[in-house]
Amino acid sequence: MTTEIKAPTFPESVADGTIATWHKQPGEACKRDELLVDIETDKVVLEVVAPADGVVEEIVKAEGETVLSDEVIGRFKEGASGSASADKAETKKEDEPKTEESAPAKSAEDLKVSPAARKMIEENGLDAAAITATGKGGLITKEDVVSHMEQPKATDKPEAAAKATSSQAPEKASLDNLVVGERVEKRVPMTRMRARIAERLLEASQGTAMLTTFNEVNMKPIMELRSQYKELFEKTHNGTRLGFMGFFVKAACEALKRFPAVNASLDGNDIVYHGYQDIGVAVSTDKGLVVPVLRDADAMGIANVEDKIRDFGLRARDGKLGIDDIQGGTFTITNGGVFGSLLSTPILNPPQTAILGMHKIQERPMAVNGQVEILPMMYLALSYDHRLIDGKEAVQFLVTIKDLIEDPARILLEV
Numbered sequence: 001m002t003t004e005i006k007a008p009t010f011p012e013s014v015a016d017g018t019i020a021t022w023h024k025q026p027g028e029a030c031k032r033d034e035l036l037v038d039i040e041t042d043k044v045v046l047e048v049v050a051p052a053d054g055v056v057e058e059i060v061k062a063e064g065e066t067v068l069s070d071e072v073i074g075r076f077k078e079g080a081s082g083s084a085s086a087d088k089a090e091t092k093k094e095d096e097p098k099t100e101e102s103a104p105a106k107s108a109e110d111l112k113v114s115p116a117a118r119k120m121i122e123e124n125g126l127d128a129a130a131i132t133a134t135g136k137g138g139l140i141t142k143e144d145v146v147s148h149m150e151q152p153k154a155t156d157k158p159e160a161a162a163k164a165t166s167s168q169a170p171e172k173a174s175l176d177n178l179v180v181g182e183r184v185e186k187r188v189p190m191t192r193m194r195a196r197i198a199e200r201l202l203e204a205s206q207g208t209a210m211l212t213t214f215n216e217v218n219m220k221p222i223m224e225l226r227s228q229y230k231e232l233f234e235k236t237h238n239g240t241r242l243g244f245m246g247f248f249v250k251a252a253c254e255a256l257k258r259f260p261a262v263n264a265s266l267d268g269n270d271i272v273y274h275g276y277q278d279i280g281v282a283v284s285t286d287k288g289l290v291v292p293v294l295r296d297a298d299a300m301g302i303a304n305v306e307d308k309i310r311d312f313g314l315r316a317r318d319g320k321l322g323i324d325d326i327q328g329g330t331f332t333i334t335n336g337g338v339f340g341s342l343l344s345t346p347i348l349n350p351p352q353t354a355i356l357g358m359h360k361i362q363e364r365p366m367a368v369n370g371q372v373e374i375l376p377m378m379y380l381a382l383s384y385d386h387r388l389i390d391g392k393e394a395v396q397f398l399v400t401i402k403d404l405i406e407d408p409a410r411i412l413l414e415v
Helices: 084-095 115-124 142-154 158-167 192-207 220-236 245-258 302-317 391-406 409-413
Strands: 002-006 017-022 035-040 045-049 054-059 072-078 210-218 265-267 270-272 279-281 283-285 288-290 331-335 354-358 361-368 371-385
Touching (some): 035 072, 210 391, 245 279, 245 331, 245 409, 283 302, 371 391
Antiparallel strands (some): 035 045
16 A cells, blocks of 8 residues: 655744655665654754555655645555565676676666765766666665765775865865865755754844843852762662753742743733743754753752753754754753853843853852852853843842852752
8 A cells, every 4th residue: 555755744833844864765665663754944853754664665855855744755655565676686686796797887867866866976976877776676875876986085096085085075074084285165055954043043133132141150069069969869860960950940940930021032012921931951963053942840850850951962962852842932041161161142042031151160269258269160141132121130130040059958948
């Protein structure tokens, strides 16, 4: 039975998507729930899996094409296996001696080339007839093209190696294996996610009255508490590690209750005050920055917060975050300190009206009761929309965060 492979149902905030990668080609057998295709939207990468055991019969939408919600992108034949003729051809090919005269060369019209492979062939000006096909039924796959392009690297001819290197410069140009003096460039299209991130950053900088206020916090009490209880915490909570984000999330929830405007959002000329705290946590991935949301963070314990953030990080790295994971949010926390940032100005995440920036913990000499002490200090930054939040509220909010972190017992007591 043949069924249609359809794009997922996109939410209202996502207009369309782009076919990123077909993991299976026509004639390739696959098992139920095996990944067929990745669809990239401006927020996340969505996966479409096989509905049953069978074979991809036809690809309707090739890589790079735009698709709409629930649009047919291919056809799938349930219960079928790989092409029998292709299997026989492969078996026969293995049995026959490998000689150049064993089969006549195929013409370009006779070659079977996957969409991804055809795109690479055209971009790099390759001869398809010279590429060894390993796919079902003699299909030239993307991997075949990559292997063909890498072949000159194994030769002793430096000219061939240099030509191969320049013809396949990766998206993030590597300086390895380059001949001295070469100036390699490669133009690649911006991904939908990166384009959307750029659009939102411009929207935040041009469409809001954004200001930033700074303060610094003594991390010594939190670090001592963490050092004292981290082993017991990990043992009690099934391997969940005690980090700093859990404390900052809980401190932010308490501060947001005291200053509702910081937890509000703007909808045109309306101010929407939220009676809950959904905290977005910025996560960096290879494809760009995403902000998964901790729903009802005020009702979560520190262990739940730490466990959820770790889960978000792993799923973001593997491209497993769903659209529901990153929608909404009333306030955002971003931690540039994990990359060594000492001080920065975080950009708002519209329609939210504030974002808290954490930074690197660094020992500095501080005056304490008239004495100089070396303390682990962290700069905090709060960027806010001055159209809704006054400077007084912003400063008091940040001071509240500072007070709660420097005396963590207040988080528990809510004082």
